[in-house]
Amino acid sequence: MVNLVWLGMIVLGILAAGARGNIEIVTKAALDSANDAVKISIGLIAIMTFWLGIMKLAEEAGLIRLLARLVRPVMRFLFPSVPKDHPAMGAIVMNLSANILGLGNAATPMGLIAMRELQKLNRGREDTASEAMCTFLALNTSCVTLIPTTIIGIRLLYGSADPTDIVGPTIMATAFSMVAAVFVDRLLRFYYTGRRG
Amino acid sequence: MLDIISELSRWAIPVILLVVPLIAALRRVKVYEAFVDGAEAGFTTAIKTIPYLVAMLVAIGIFRASGAMEVLVATLSPVLNIVGLPTEVLPHAIMRPLSGGAALGIASDIIKTYGPDSFLGRLVSTMQGSCDTTFYVLTLYFGSVGVRKYRYSVVLGLISDLTTLVASVFIVRTFF
Numbered sequence: 165m166v167n168l169v170w171l172g173m174i175v176l177g178i179l180a181a182g183a184r185g186n187i188e189i190v191t192k193a194a195l196d197s198a199n200d201a202v203k204i205s206i207g208l209i210a211i212m213t214f215w216l217g218i219m220k221l222a223e224e225a226g227l228i229r230l231l232a233r234l235v236r237p238v239m240r241f242l243f244p245s246v247p248k249d250h251p252a253m254g255a256i257v258m259n260l261s262a263n264i265l266g267l268g269n270a271a272t273p274m275g276l277i278a279m280r281e282l283q284k285l286n287r288g289r290e291d292t293a294s295e296a297m298c299t300f301l302a303l304n305t306s307c308v309t310l311i312p313t314t315i316i317g318i319r320l321l322y323g324s325a326d327p328t329d330i331v332g333p334t335i336m337a338t339a340f341s342m343v344a345a346v347f348v349d350r351l352l353r354f355y356y357t358g359r360r361g
Numbered sequence: 362m363l364d365i366i367s368e369l370s371r372w373a374i375p376v377i378l379l380v381v382p383l384i385a386a387l388r389r390v391k392v393y394e395a396f397v398d399g400a401e402a403g404f405t406t407a408i409k410t411i412p413y414l415v416a417m418l419v420a421i422g423i424f425r426a427s428g429a430m431e432v433l434v435a436t437l438s439p440v441l442n443i444v445g446l447p448t449e450v451l452p453h454a455i456m457r458p459l460s461g462g463a464a465l466g467i468a469s470d471i472i473k474t475y476g477p478d479s480f481l482g483r484l485v486s487t488m489q490g491s492c493d494t495t496f497y498v499l500t501l502y503f504g505s506v507g508v509r510k511y512r513y514s515v516v517l518g519l520i521s522d523l524t525t526l527v528a529s530v531f532i533v534r535t536f537f
Contacts, residue, residue, distance in 0.1 A: 165515040169496075170416070173424035173459075180429035189426045197422025201414035204501075205407055213403025218381055220399020221392060225385035265370040275498075276406055276505045283506040292510040293503060301502060301514050305493040306521045310366050312490030318469045319486060324477035328363060333483070333532045334490035340528035341491065345521040352513040 208272070215273030219255070228254035242303070242346065243296045245285070252281035256300055266309035275304060295353050302345040308338055406505050413504025417496060421459045430455060446530055449475075450485050457488065458495035458522050465489060483537060487529040492522055 181190050222228050232239070232253035239246070239253045246252050255278035262271035278300060286294040312334055319327035382392050424430070430452055437455075438448045446454070449471060457464040468489040475481040495518040503511060 173420040177423035177427035181427035193426035197418040201418040208407035217396035217400035319477040337491035341525035344524035
């Protein structure tokens with residue numbers, strides 16, 4: 165699927181640019197985007213280093229396991245393949261909480277730490293997504309910040325009578341999407357493991 | 362309620378930075394050494410994401426700049442009209458999982474054109490707020506641990522984005 169989407173974007177893009185007599189934009193877009201990508205990765209060095217340090221402290225102090233134990237009932241249901249009280253559970257909860265509070269530059273490092281922990285459980289198939297990873301990413305992408313500050317700012321800018329009146333609907337739509345993500349994840353997991361096995 | 366959440370956001374990280382080292386020290390962890398020990402992996406984790414992000418952002422960049430979006434919108438509009446989704450927000454719906462910045466630009470255009478308190482303005486605000494940049498997240502997160510085979514997670518992410526979209530239309534219609 166990801167191969168198809170990737171190829172599709174490039175082929176469609178180049179064909180469309182050619183048809184519009186605008187082919188020179190392709191090279192520029194490609195190089196600019198590559199540049200942006202590297203900048204994002206370089207920018208990650210600082211926050212990753214910082215949060216990995218803090219998380220190591222939290223782990224050695226036993227706080228990650230404590231957190232994992234607190235959320236055990238829900239997490240056992242969502243991630244049956246992860247051993248109980250595994251540090252991955254703690255990291256997942258921290259990532260989702262940071263997401264909800266809109267702490268963007270803490271959420272990503274927590275998420276990458278969670279992926280690292282999940283990868284440790286993914287023995288023998290390091291290049292393939294585990295079921296727990298798929299569930300985690302589905303939750304992560306459907307669970308977003310409670311207060312979308314950027315969009316509220318834009319609404320304010322264009323003279324909204326009540327810029328924050330979309331917060332309720334946003335939270336409701338997010339809740340819908342999280343429930344759907346959990347449900348569809350189960351279906352797909354069942355379908356894919358059944359077909360493979 | 363909103364004030365409580367934003368206060369919580371303001372305090373969350375400073376409190377973590379205070380509490381974690383303190384508790385670690387109380388539990389006889391050598392705090393400085395443990396921090397450095399953990400932080401060591403930061404560089405490699407970040408650098409590891411480069412090839413994945415370059416691959417994905419280049420494809421998205423070409424798609425965005427070329428105007429292929431208009432072609433896709435023209436093709437998909439009839440289908441979406443049947444479902445009851447306003448065609449005006451289609452470019453946003455397509456762009457949202459690919460590029461947060463591009464989607465925000467489209468959202469702010471729609472808000473400017475139709476007004477923030479119109480149906481379309483509210484709908485696109487809800488869509489912007491309740492979806493995530495699915496492809497970027499998948500690329501970055503999987504890339505950091507060297508996973509190449511995403512299995513069903515792309516389909517899963519897209520289905521969940523689609524649900525959010527349909528839910529947003531429904532909720533904004535009933536709510537206001």
